[in-house]
Amino acid sequence: MTVLILTSEEDVTADMVVNELHATGTPVLRLDPADLPGKAVLSADYAHGDFDGHLSVNGHVLSMGGLRSIWVRRPGEPAAHAPEPSPWLTAETRQALYGMLHSAAARWMNHPRNADQARLKPWQLRLGHLSGFAVPPTVFTTAPRLARAFVEQHKEVVVKSASGPPPGEPPLALPTTLIGPDADFSAVAAGPALLQRYVPKQADIRLTCVGTRLFAARKTAEPDQIDGRYGDTGHPWEPVPVPDRIGKSVHEYVTLAGLAYAAFDFAEDEDGIWWFLECNQGGQFGFVELETGQPIAAAVADWLALQRRPDRRGPEGRH
């Protein structure tokens, strides 16, 4: 039974998991949907009430009947590397590939349907509430008056993007940024603004959840540092224990979201409270493992290699 990893060739975080699978003798096929059609070949048969399919790339072959699990890690857009790429070719290739994979009885990390919903930042905040996390007051709005009122109420407020920086050249950075009460809020009418009460933090927390296993890491913040992803504080990521209350909320969250993998970001305030900021269903773990030594790649490999049939009655990928 083979593990399928959907990711780009240059993804060295995926390498960490492939290496673990190799070490345990677990068959693995690594495929970038961008290489289909072309370098990768697909064929699926739906006939006589039965189904079978095959994928091959770089001399490796996978039968859908032998598919154990699927890790959706960093897949490219289907057909992106085709000689004549087009939105139509991408749509056709997506239909062929993901239609075939959904037809197989495999476990997903994470199931695309659950992943799509889990990416929605407003829903993350709602789920954070329902799971018992402390969540900073937040507003999404296209109303300048409401944005101004939110800032007047909470004084120190940050603005952040829900979907990341805009694509294109030159590449842009869009870190979480503290805004002042004197900001011109008229431009809020031109696009939804995500405003959140600033949490004065003494550390950033990255908690990685793999199935039921939790790995928390802490990085001391500088007093004036807003976004932990930007700027070098000189402080390393260090492993820390997961408080019982946080662990319970994490399990509640991933159960409600149907996620087998999730990376949570928290801000630890001066009283030691972990404030929920977001949950990245495909969040990076490579930098955490390399700095802390926490065996996250091995945990991912263990989950993918587990011999268990999906529960056909509920959403696939749940655990």
Add this chain to the structure above:
Amino acid sequence: MRPFTLNYAFPRGAAQAVTPYHFDPARQLNMLPDGRPAVSDPDLLLAAGTTTSTAGSATHFDD
């Protein structure tokens, strides 16, 4: 009108450096020029910055 959030964007700087490894299709791993898997050199991976939470942001926002 420029959306409010984009008022806080800025150029990310120089293009990314060339990574010191290449993909080996047979092993399905990235390899260093000396034949070792890239994952065998954690210091090099940290220095390359390709496993960080902003490394994939150009194509994947949920890092």
